[in-house]
Amino acid sequence: MVAVALPGAHQRWRCGGCGNLTRFDVARSRRTTEYWHFDLAGEHVVEDTRVLDEVLESVTCRWCGRADAIELVDRAGADVDGSPGA
Numbered sequence: 001m002v003a004v005a006l007p008g009a010h011q012r013w014r015c016g017g018c019g020n021l022t023r024f025d026v027a028r029s030r031r032t033t034e035y036w037h038f039d040l041a042g043e044h045v046v047e048d049t050r051v052l053d054e055v056l057e058s059v060t061c062r063w064c065g066r067a068d069a070i071e072l073v074d075r076a077g078a079d080v081d082g083s084p085g086a
Contacts, residue, residue, distance in 0.1 A: 004059055004070045015061035017069035023062035024070070029055045 007013055014021050035048040060067040 004056075004072060006056055007072060010075055011072045012075050013059060013070055014073045015064060015066060015069050016071050017066040018061060018064040020061050020063040025058075025060040025062055027057040027059075029057060 004013065012021060013024055015024075030051055031053040033050045033052060034046050036044045037047045038044045058067055059070045061070065
């Protein structure tokens, strides 16, 4: 299980290893209920999706490859120290 959570409305991820704020590989599993609408030809469109359960499995920095240094920071102060920004 991953130690970091999904960012909230006023948060973002930051890699403590290299300072990356913008590029992450995210693995998560979802269990959903979907409403599928089929046309007469048999093609479908998903018109509604409800997430019943979601598990964040891992977050890895795309720049340096570390998964053990990902942290949540405030969006407003994320690049105060001169780290690469979005």
